[in-house]
Amino acid sequence: MNGIHVGGVLPVVAEPDEFVGLFGVAEMAGVSRTAVANWRNRDRRFPAPIADPRSSPVFQAARIRRYLKQRKKHMVHVISTINLKGGVGKTTTTVALAEFLSAEFSKRVLVIDLDPQTNLTTVLIGEERWKSLNDEGQTLATLFKDALRPEDEAAHFDLRKTLQRRVSPVSEVWQVDLLPSSLDLIDVQDRLASMPSGRFFSNNPTDLLRKAVKSILDDYDYVLVDCPPNLGIVTLNGLRISDGYIIPTIPDVLSTYGIPQIQQRVKAFAHSLGEEIAEVGIVVTKYRKAPTVHMNTIRRLENDPELPAVLSSYIPEANQIAASAEFVGTGTLRQKYGYQGQYDTFRSMTKEFIELVEEIA
Ligand SMILES: Nc1ncnc2c1ncn2[C@@H]1O[C@H](COP(=O)(O)OP(=O)(O)OP(=O)(O)O)[C@@H](O)[C@H]1O
Ligand SMILES: [Mg+2]
CATH class of the missing domain: 3.40.50.300 (P-loop containing nucleotide triphosphate hydrolases)
Known part of the structure; x- marks a missing residue:
């Protein structure tokens, strides 16, 4: 599971900022969660989640950061x-x-x-x-x-x-x-x-x-x-x-x-x-x-x-x-x-x- 705990609590092996959920992505990008959901649906470049526990996907923060930079360009x-x-x-x-x-x-x-x-x-x-x-x-x-x-x-x-x-x-x-x-x-x-x-x-x-x-x-x-x-x-x-x-x-x-x-x-x-x-x-x-x-x-x-x-x-x-x-x-x-x-x-x-x-x- 790559260091991800399904219950949402991160085990000690992961840095606290290494993974983010949809809410975290919205915060990083300074937009609403609806906007992030739309990007996910429409933009093929949007990173795939590393885990999708009960429809609350979790993403690698570094990849999200890269994606946001690219979007901004x-x-x-x-x-x-x-x-x-x-x-x-x-x-x-x-x-x-x-x-x-x-x-x-x-x-x-x-x-x-x-x-x-x-x-x-x-x-x-x-x-x-x-x-x-x-x-x-x-x-x-x-x-x-x-x-x-x-x-x-x-x-x-x-x-x-x-x-x-x-x-x-x-x-x-x-x-x-x-x-x-x-x-x-x-x-x-x-x-x-x-x-x-x-x-x-x-x-x-x-x-x-x-x-x-x-x-x-x-x-x-x-x-x-x-x-x-x-x-x-x-x-x-x-x-x-x-x-x-x-x-x-x-x-x-x-x-x-x-x-x-x-x-x-x-x-x-x-x-x-x-x-x-x-x-x-x-x-x-x-x-x-x-x-x-x-x-x-x-x-x-x-x-x-x-x-x-x-x-x-x-x-x-x-x-x-x-x-x-x-x-x-x-x-x-x-x-x-x-x-x-x-x-x-x-x-x-x-x-x-x-x-x-x-x-x-
Ligand atoms: N908020 C407003 N308050 C007062 N007058 C307005 C306002 N908005 C537009 N007008 C005036 O109403 C008229 C029509 O507006 P406008 O030309 O923007 O509409 P339009 O939908 O582009 O029209 P057309 O279909 O002819 O292209 C213009 O004379 C415009 O100056
Ligand atoms: Mg007109």
Whole structure:
């Protein structure tokens, strides 16, 4: 039994710290026991237990230490923001997550704007800079247009020129890069959808983004993909590179109605790829205390075991959050989002997001 006593008491031959149980691993890693259980289930590198007395596995501490070091080294997390309902705060949530991940948690972030409305792009770089990029064809629309050209024509998409570095008008946010969107994506989306399937025999239409960005993903800790309110081919390109997704929603009946449908469709797509795209959680947006419908909806979401977890920081409806969509320079995130608790809510939402995402890795 290698020095392990089944009853859990270590005999004198073993140093007290040589073996650890799940609780010990969680303590060493500074995460919850659920997170450790998830790593065990999903990460093939997780060390095998040296003993498994009545489902309380025991591990060699040295191997766990090595594993944690390896985990820490680097891992990019790609997360999409999805809801089939428009105007529920998808873009606002994506921007805030990117900015807080960078400024408050020192993460390197890439945001990918897949929505033809280009809201995320203009929030982060302003209308003028977007227009000149669009005129030069330096947006993601060019990537998709390339796929619609005859195969012997040269590709026009230039990743280096399209990637906008150090975006965001907030000066303390300095590690957010952007792949901008274009209104032309609407047209591209329609044409991709109506292409005869044989045309893409060697060029899978849901795999275009992955092929284009795979060389840079590892430069980041987090990649956030803002999706349009549909599950068309462009959105599937975002899901194709995603480890998981979040669903921002206003906590009312109509906004939350489509959540099971999103879960089902994403699951089916992931299944078709033979991969898993994890349900990271639901983010409550535009929350108002007064109407009971908001609290009732949140309770319903939280108590439904079929739905993803609801993040416990609800983003309040606030004028300053609406105003944050304007491209105006500020020094800090407190100034941008306001001093009435919004800053703290976004910060704690981001912290919770990181914990949930690291659990699925
Ligand atoms: N917490 C909030 N308080 C007040 N206004 C908000 C809040 N969140 C978002 N808004 C505003 O609501 C509108 C819709 O938000 P946003 O663009 O983030 O939603 P979306 O889900 O990305 O929309 P679309 O489906 O059009 O992409 C915007 O004008 C935004 O500024
Ligand atoms: Mg949006």
